[in-house]
Amino acid sequence: MKQKFFSKEEFNEVGHGGIEQYGAMSYKPGFAINPLKFLLGIANAAKNAGVKIFQKSKVIKIEKSKGKFIIISNGSIIKANKVVMATNGFYKDDIFPKLNNMILPVISNIIITRPLTTEEIKSHNFITNNPVLNIRNLLFYYRLLKDNRFLFGARGDLVGSEKSSLEKSKNMELQMKKVFPNWNNVNIDFHWRGLIAITTKFSPSIGKIEDDEIYYSFGYQANGVNTAPWSGNELAKLIVSNSKNLNISKLYKGLPSKFPFPKLRLFYLKLVLAYYKYMDKN
Ligand SMILES: Cc1cc2nc3c(=O)[nH]c(=O)nc-3n(C[C@H](O)[C@H](O)[C@H](O)COP(=O)(O)OP(=O)(O)OC[C@H]3O[C@@H](n4cnc5c(N)ncnc54)[C@H](O)[C@@H]3O)c2cc1C
Structure with a gap:
């Protein structure tokens, strides 16, 4: 991994400006x-x-x-x-009882602006098309798309209804415009959301249930676009070759431990989010 550090001024030249830009770190590949x-x-x-x-x-x-x-x-x-459980955050307990109580599904939400004009893009020196994450605990992830729309993502709501999703998207629009105030008059054209899977292991879980032909791969902790296909490939080798071993890091092998008092999963999430929100404000 090759990292590079940028001061606020340097990142303003190659990345972007805005209210919350204090410098940056980039790494390859990415x-x-x-x-x-x-x-x-x-x-x-x-x-x-x-x-x-x-x-x-x-x-x-x-x-x-x-x-x-x-x-x-x-x-x-x-x-x-043979069956493979690959439903990640969308997994519903009881389909495979041995996998129950291991996933905390969390909503992630995205909003997309209308295409920005060249003037608007320049107003925040937004040069990069690379994805950017900030360092809040409840982080924002964003990028300028090829058609000059701005994609802005954050943790979603805690309810999961259409109404709560719309409210969250409105709230995110305010957050985005606080960070990039010159885009105050820019409309949001699209918003959507989905579930990501958090586990007690904080890393993917790939493997096979002992004495059964049930295989699993889940728990990408919001980073599965590249990891899930890679995991699928590794799992396929295990399934097809009938070998007993996955040739992957120990960190990824095997199941995570179950959440204690699993009915309280949403409550745990609320507690953590409240704490992070407090930390991000201070
Ligand atoms: C808004 C948002 C933004 C994200 N941004 C990023 C990002 O920038 N980078 C990144 O790496 N990751 C990101 N992620 C996470 C990434 O999308 C997931 O980690 C990845 O999609 C996991 O892939 P998967 O195929 O395992 O599961 P999923 O893509 O979640 O697919 C699971 C599938 O299983 C299906 N399913 C569920 N239950 C059943 C059932 N009972 N029967 C049949 N089918 C079922 C679902 O319909 C779904 O199609 C984001 C997620 C969201 C929601």
Whole structure:
């Protein structure tokens, strides 16, 4: 990893300005991608290799009969010798009881502005198209897209309804405009959100459930765009080769411990967020 440090003035020349710019650190490798294009590329490669992909097939239950998995989805039943849990933050406890109480799903939220004019971009010296993270505990992540729209992301709301998502997006718009005040009159064209998976291990968990043909890969702690496909590749080697070992860091191998008193997961999250919010203000 190659790092480079920039003073406030230096970063103003190559990165951006704004109210909360105090200097920066960059590291390689690292660059932005369009995750949807990436996903469609992987799906196409899988299809070309003969994989059948079924969309809109939510798995409701998995049972076992005569050594085979009976996978019940809305509308169809599939029989399989092996199954992989790869639903990350969207995992709902009880589909695989041995994986229960290990994931804290957290909402991450994104807003996107209308395309900025050249003047508006210049007004904050926004030069880089690289993704930027600030160093708040509850950090903002942002980047200038190729069509000059500005993408701004932060932790999402705690409710998960359409209303709470809209409120959170409005709130994030205020936060964004506080950091980049010259964009006060810029409208937000899009907002969306999704779930990321936090675990007690704070690192991905990849492996196989002992004495069963259930494989898993989850817990990317909000950094799964590159890690999830890499994990999938490593897991595939384990599944296809029937080898007992994954040739990966010990940190990633095996399951995380369960959350203590798992029903309190949302409460724990609220406590941590309140603490971080307080720290970020001071
Ligand atoms: C707003 C936001 C911004 C993010 N930004 C970044 C970023 O900048 N960089 C980064 O590295 N990561 C980022 N992440 C995290 C990243 O998106 C995830 O880590 C990554 O998508 C995990 O990939 P995955 O394939 O394991 O799971 P997911 O992409 O979450 O996909 C899981 C899939 O499982 C499906 N599923 C769930 N339950 C069932 C079921 N019962 N039956 C059938 N299907 C089911 C879901 O519909 C979903 O399609 C962000 C996440 C969000 C929400």
